[in-house]
Amino acid sequence: MRQVLVIGGGAAGLMAAISAARAGAKVTLLEQNKQVGKKLLATGNGRCNLANRVQDLSCYRGSSPEFVRTALAGFGLLEALEFFHGIGIVTRERNGYFYPYCDQASAVVDALRMEAEHQRVKLALNTKVQEIFKEKGRFFVKTQGWTYEGDALILAAGSCAAPETGSDGSGYELAKAMGHSVIEPLPALVQLRSKDPVFPKLRGLRMEARVSLFSGKRFLAEDRGEVQFTEYGLSGIPVFQVSRYGAKALHAGGEVSAVLNFLPFLNREETAVFWDARIRQGAYKSIGQLLVGLFPKKMADCLLKRAGIPGGKAAGELTDKEQEMLRLVCTSFEVRISACNGFDRAQVCCGGVDTKEADPRTMESRLVPGLYLAGELLDVDGACGGYNLQWAWTSGYLAGTHSAAQPADESRAVTK
Numbered sequence: 001m002r003q004v005l006v007i008g009g010g011a012a013g014l015m016a017a018i019s020a021a022r023a024g025a026k027v028t029l030l031e032q033n034k035q036v037g038k039k040l041l042a043t044g045n046g047r048c049n050l051a052n053r054v055q056d057l058s059c060y061r062g063s064s065p066e067f068v069r070t071a072l073a074g075f076g077l078l079e080a081l082e083f084f085h086g087i088g089i090v091t092r093e094r095n096g097y098f099y100p101y102c103d104q105a106s107a108v109v110d111a112l113r114m115e116a117e118h119q120r121v122k123l124a125l126n127t128k129v130q131e132i133f134k135e136k137g138r139f140f141v142k143t144q145g146w147t148y149e150g151d152a153l154i155l156a157a158g159s160c161a162a163p164e165t166g167s168d169g170s171g172y173e174l175a176k177a178m179g180h181s182v183i184e185p186l187p188a189l190v191q192l193r194s195k196d197p198v199f200p201k202l203r204g205l206r207m208e209a210r211v212s213l214f215s216g217k218r219f220l221a222e223d224r225g226e227v228q229f230t231e232y233g234l235s236g237i238p239v240f241q242v243s244r245y246g247a248k249a250l251h252a253g254g255e256v257s258a259v260l261n262f263l264p265f266l267n268r269e270e271t272a273v274f275w276d277a278r279i280r281q282g283a284y285k286s287i288g289q290l291l292v293g294l295f296p297k298k299m300a301d302c303l304l305k306r307a308g309i310p311g312g313k314a315a316g317e318l319t320d321k322e323q324e325m326l327r328l329v330c331t332s333f334e335v336r337i338s339a340c341n342g343f344d345r346a347q348v349c350c351g352g353v354d355t356k357e358a359d360p361r362t363m364e365s366r367l368v369p370g371l372y373l374a375g376e377l378l379d380v381d382g383a384c385g386g387y388n389l390q391w392a393w394t395s396g397y398l399a400g401t402h403s404a405a406q407p408a409d410e411s412r413a414v415t416k
């Protein structure tokens, strides 16, 4: 019986261990925490957004979309949903986002753990892997008290995002020790920081907006949704979605700015018509009063200050230039981004083990036969919406299933 070792008891490692065991291997999973699935418990605000109906390749970022395309063709959304139904997780869908029906991430962890136990996966908990190496065709995994030995090894030790859940970046070091290159990991799905003095004043506001990110004049990415203003900068789903592009540009030494459009439901012409009508209708009001019912007071004050228009000025007396300034600050409110929050606040990392060094059909290392890589450890980061977990299920399944199969040269040797 083929012996498979799995490092990491997160989403990808659990999926890999179950898949390898189902394919006939004897599996040992090593996890440094006292429990498996600690990060999974925090996903989706404790509800676990485990997949998404929309499987557009643009939702998976990283150096190689082709790598993800090939992997998803081997185990995609439907296979993942079928897998979860098979282990007892009924799913519910909200706007394309899949969750367990009970809305509890703990149910997903419990179901995965129960299935791993049912498949006789040996769970070695409180077991931190310190070193790995391959000798005479076999893998050796050193922990403080023991050296484990196997025919195949799956590295699913995660990234360095949310390190309190166990993903402390040691997976990258283990991969490097086996000769792999790691594209510098940076925080992604994370808040953006700014030194602009507006932020302490806008703290606590939530507004619908389109966030467009630029590095100098170069457009990086945009997204629309509810933006949250914090003491130090910007948060909320649309900010998370674009953050990885900001992180990369800042890391490369570029200047990054976020441009907020607070009227994202209007195009340029409609915006002009909208303001003309509003000014005509409210010509008797002060400009401060004209913004009542459109923007929260704190934001209205801030916009007028930026536009250089005194709040008490009659709306009907605005000059053409002032009207233009008003339109501009409402649709192109620019703030300089100074940094991203750190790994401790990031949901995932962009960067990781270079996907050129793995086979997307099997997740086997192209450098070390018998070594498999899965999950966030690889240079694949998904958008918010279940894509990171889908990646964990996909890569975990492929790594597990293929690691359990006898390599062609070995099976030939046996039949000789």
Ligand SMILES: Cc1cc2nc3c(=O)[nH]c(=O)nc-3n(C[C@H](O)[C@H](O)[C@H](O)COP(=O)(O)OP(=O)(O)OC[C@H]3O[C@@H](n4cnc5c(N)ncnc54)[C@H](O)[C@@H]3O)c2cc1C
Pocket (backbone or CB within 6 Å): 007, 008, 009, 010, 011, 012, 013, 030, 031, 032, 033, 036, 037, 038, 039, 040, 042, 043, 044, 045, 048, 049, 050, 051, 127, 128, 129, 130, 156, 157, 158, 159, 161, 162, 165, 166, 167, 168, 169, 170, 171, 346, 347, 348, 374, 375, 376, 377, 385, 386, 387, 388, 389, 390, 392
């Ligand atoms: C707050 C939060 C919310 C999120 N919500 C969602 C969501 O709703 N939907 C979604 O798709 N994604 C979400 N994500 C992202 C998603 O959780 C991760 O992408 C995914 O869990 C990664 O799985 P993984 O198995 O690759 O890594 P991990 O889950 O990090 O697992 C790696 C495991 O390896 C162990 N390990 C590391 N090094 C060693 C070592 N040397 N020895 C032994 N064990 C080791 C760690 O302890 C850890 O348990 C969220 C992330 C966070 C932080």
